[in-house]
Amino acid sequence: MMFEVLKNLACPPDEHPTRCAVLKDQFLKLSQYYQLRTAENYTVLNREIETLLEQEGLEEAGRIFYFSVPPFAYAEIAGHINSSCRPRPGAWLRVVLEKPFGHDLESAQQLAAELRNFFKEEEMYRVDHYLGKQAVAHILPFRDQNRQFLDPIWNRHHVERVEIVLKETVDAKGRASFYEQYGVIRDVLQNHLTEVMMYLAMELPANISSTEDVLQHKLQTFKSLQELEKTSAVIGQYQAYTSQVQEELQKAQNYFSMTPTFAGVLIHMDSLRWEGVPFILASGKALDERVGYIRVLFKNRAYCTQSEALRDAEHSQCKAKQIIFYIGHGELNSPAVLVSRNLFRPIMPEGSWREVTDHPQLHLFGQPLSDYYVYSPVKERDAYAMLISSIYHARKDFFITTENLLASWEFWTPLLDSISHQAPRLYPGGRENQHLLDFEMLGQELSFTLAEPVEFLDTSKQTPDDYQTIQAKFRNSSLVSAWPEELVSQLASDLEAVAARAVARSGEFHLALSGGSSPVVLFQRLAKHHYGFPWKRTHLWLVDERCVPLSDPESNFCSLHDHLLQHVRVPYFNLHPMPVHLNRRLCVEEDQGPELYAEEIAALVTNASFDLVLLGVGTDGHTASLFPHSSSGLGGSQAVVLTESPIKPHQRMTLSLPFINKARQVFVLVLGKGKHEIVTLLSRVGNKPKKWPISGVRPSSGQLVWYMDYEALLG
Numbered sequence: 190m191m192f193e194v195l196k197n198l199a200c201p202p203d204e205h206p207t208r209c210a211v212l213k214d215q216f217l218k219l220s221q222y223y224q225l226r227t228a229e230n231y232t233v234l235n236r237e238i239e240t241l242l243e244q245e246g247l248e249e250a251g252r253i254f255y256f257s258v259p260p261f262a263y264a265e266i267a268g269h270i271n272s273s274c275r276p277r278p279g280a281w282l283r284v285v286l287e288k289p290f291g292h293d294l295e296s297a298q299q300l301a302a303e304l305r306n307f308f309k310e311e312e313m314y315r316v317d318h319y320l321g322k323q324a325v326a327h328i329l330p331f332r333d334q335n336r337q338f339l340d341p342i343w344n345r346h347h348v349e350r351v352e353i354v355l356k357e358t359v360d361a362k363g364r365a366s367f368y369e370q371y372g373v374i375r376d377v378l379q380n381h382l383t384e385v386m387m388y389l390a391m392e393l394p395a396n397i398s399s400t401e402d403v404l405q406h407k408l409q410t411f412k413s414l415q416e417l418e419k420t421s422a423v424i425g426q427y428q429a430y431t432s433q434v435q436e437e438l439q440k441a442q443n444y445f446s447m448t449p450t451f452a453g454v455l456i457h458m459d460s461l462r463w464e465g466v467p468f469i470l471a472s473g474k475a476l477d478e479r480v481g482y483i484r485v486l487f488k489n490r491a492y493c494t495q496s497e498a499l500r501d502a503e504h505s506q507c508k509a510k511q512i513i514f515y516i517g518h519g520e521l522n523s524p525a526v527l528v529s530r531n532l533f534r535p536i537m538p539e540g541s542w543r544e545v546t547d548h549p550q551l552h553l554f555g556q557p558l559s560d561y562y563v564y565s566p567v568k569e570r571d572a573y574a575m576l577i578s579s580i581y582h583a584r585k586d587f588f589i590t591t592e593n594l595l596a597s598w599e600f601w602t603p604l605l606d607s608i609s610h611q612a613p614r615l616y617p618g619g620r621e622n623q624h625l626l627d628f629e630m631l632g633q634e635l636s637f638t639l640a641e642p643v644e645f646l647d648t649s650k651q652t653p654d655d656y657q658t659i660q661a662k663f664r665n666s667s668l669v670s671a672w673p674e675e676l677v678s679q680l681a682s683d684l685e686a687v688a689a690r691a692v693a694r695s696g697e698f699h700l701a702l703s704g705g706s707s708p709v710v711l712f713q714r715l716a717k718h719h720y721g722f723p724w725k726r727t728h729l730w731l732v733d734e735r736c737v738p739l740s741d742p743e744s745n746f747c748s749l750h751d752h753l754l755q756h757v758r759v760p761y762f763n764l765h766p767m768p769v770h771l772n773r774r775l776c777v778e779e780d781q782g783p784e785l786y787a788e789e790i791a792a793l794v795t796n797a798s799f800d801l802v803l804l805g806v807g808t809d810g811h812t813a814s815l816f817p818h819s820s821s822g823l824g825g826s827q828a829v830v831l832t833e834s835p836i837k838p839h840q841r842m843t844l845s846l847p848f849i850n851k852a853r854q855v856f857v858l859v860l861g862k863g864k865h866e867i868v869t870l871l872s873r874v875g876n877k878p879k880k881w882p883i884s885g886v887r888p889s890s891g892q893l894v895w896y897m898d899y900e901a902l903l904g
């Protein structure tokens with residue numbers, strides 16, 4: 190068996206076949222196979238090493254133990270090595286450990302404490318193989334050798350944003366037992382991408398070869414990281430993942446995984462250098478391409494009068510300015526360092542990096558390759574080869590110390606805890622993902638750009654149990670479902686995205702809001718977290734109103750005022766309360782309140798079609814102030830009508846159902862267990878507005894999205 194394994198070893202591609210054969214032969218002669226189960230096995234191994242050394246007349250330099258085992262086996266093996274297999278004094282011991290090093294701060298601390306019982310810090314080499322990738326390993330030397338150019342610009346005044354990305358096309362098939370416990374944040378972001386971010390963001394030590402200085406600067410940078418909020422991340426899961434987990438872990442058909450296979454995270458730092466600069470980390474499985482890169486995009490304040498056709502890359506200040514550490518794969522299919530020609534010509538170590546001048550017709554990050562100085566390694570080296578060689582030479586620069594590891598878990602654990610119940614957005618995988626996983630920054634938050642329905646889901650392929658757990662459709666319209674807090678946060682983000690698009694399209698956003706208790710949490714969320722919301726361009730309308738004075742606590746407008754309006758700056762002229770109080774009386778037909786409101790809408794809203802109408806659902810199936818069997822508002826041509834509620838205050842003014850259905854988008858928010866019964870009923874009935882007015886909400890050319898928390902959906 191051993192021979193079979195070794196026979197299949199490959200040499201690096203540039204190794205001559207003859208020399209490769211010699212090396213393999215040598216390796217084979219030196220290799221022996223031992224199965225190490227008991228303490229006795231380790232004692233025997235130790236004895237045999239010593240005998241062998243004696244026979245050969247050699248003095249032992251040291252021993253390397255490479256732990257290619259699952260972490261739960263670490264402590265036991267470490268104990269055996271420590272007690273029975275340490276080399277004699279004077280020779281060194283090095284143990285190599287592979288991630289995962291815990292799954293959160295507590296477990297990482299525990300694992301670290303166990304290992305510390307047996308090994309000294311300097312004996313441990315924790316591998317993060319990304320640190321052995323050539324482009325990553327060159328970040329610090331690049332910053333060091335190009336200090337003269339970078340010193341003035343490597344800061345918040347000049348850097349627009351930083352993107353650190355690992356996209357994969359493979360999925361987690363075959364690895365579900367590992368992946369299901371970890372997910373993409375623990376698998377890739379907490380380690381590889383965080384380490385890369387540290388190399389980019391840390392203050393540069395005077396001597397980058399000093400492992401201790403580099404570590405201390407890294408730890409300083411960890412301290413500057415702003416705490417992540419739930420809204421700092423967007424997460425997704427490829428559609429086939431749950432069934433892979435069910436199959437590989439023998440889970441029941443109704444098991445639904447919440448493990449993210451895609452994540453985008455927005456990180457900010459509290460440091461003079463980086464304050465306000467977004468660091469975006471993104472990674473995922475089953476994406477449309479395989480590529481890894483680090484992109485530092487610089488601000489561009491120039492306006493160029495010269496026509497675009499005449500501009501040359503080297504001198505035009507109007508072309509994008511960026512530095513890219515291309516980790517590999519993707520269009521270039523090799524590691525590279527690229528610097529926009531209008532930034533500077535970088536200094537690169539001649540022996541190990543060479544300039545690439547034969548530019549194929551490639552475009553990278555919106556620019557032809559000829560716009561960059563491009564460098565690639567003279568000799569491509571595998572990350573592991575580099576790391577193993579470093580272990581032999583006792584070079585600890587590219588390994589993760591305990592302090593470093595714990596600092597990273599301390600940073601990531603709160604986010605992991607806060608999203609542990611958040612349902613990831615489902616994506617089909619590969620090219621079919623289209624824009625589904627695109628995300629954007631809104632102030633300090635990240636949200637998916639697309640609020641549109643998850644059209645790709647074919648619910649007919651789902652089993653009834655899947656259907657119970659999560660649905661992409663409800664009554665043939667899009668459904669977003671999560672725990673209440675996440676749901677409201679998603680709704681608020683989606684709402685802001687709709688607002689931004691409406692403003693971009695027409696300069697205004699016309700939003701009609703419902704009253705009642707459910708939207709209050711949304712109002713509060715919008716008031717506290719959405720500083721980028723285009724309030725100045727937003728017109729606020731009421732979906733319905735109780736016939737009470739606007740200052741009455743029962744009034745929907747009053748609630749809107751208390752929870753939202755008093756916290757944001759909506760121009761006074763953009764507020765449109767319903768005219769329930771005219772001529773010092775409430776909702777009297779002759780005062781023609783509904784007609785006045787309809788006229789106001791017609792005068793200000795293009796095609797009298799709101800950009801977005803937010804609705805709720807009552808336990809009896811009412812929506813807005815349209816109650817079952819209402820004599821008005823369920824049909825007809827009136828936009829606004831007076832209705833009667835079965836509960837106090839009885840008199841109401843409301844938008845009519847036909848008018849609501851003219852909206853470009855309608856969001857329906859449903860929260861709480863109390864709504865489960867009506868939700869179940871609605872999932873079965875057709876269009877019966879007389880009985881259940883909400884069932885008549887079917888925008889004629891617009892889009893309907895249901896936002897339901899798990900209790901409302903699942904009971």
Ligand SMILES: NC(=O)C1=CN([C@@H]2O[C@H](COP(=O)(O)OP(=O)(O)OC[C@H]3O[C@@H](n4cnc5c(N)ncnc54)[C@H](O)[C@@H]3O)[C@@H](O)[C@H]2O)C=CC1
Pocket residue numbers: 225256257258259260261262287288289
């Ligand atoms: N497979 C992957 O994609 C990745 C693996 N790793 C790490 O690389 C290492 C190897 O990974 P895999 O080969 O996938 O792991 P694995 O789970 O297949 O196991 C590797 C070996 O550990 C041995 N082993 C299991 N329990 C043991 C015990 N109690 N005592 C002694 N030996 C035991 C198994 O017999 C097997 O030979 C692990 O440390 C893993 O965490 C890290 C990142 C990715």
Ligand SMILES: O=C1O[C@H](COP(=O)(O)O)[C@@H](O)[C@H](O)[C@H]1O
Pocket residue numbers: 318357376377481
């Ligand atoms: O550590 C890991 O990294 C790989 C990606 O590494 P690469 O060298 O192939 O880019 C990832 O697929 C795996 O899930 C993760 O555990």
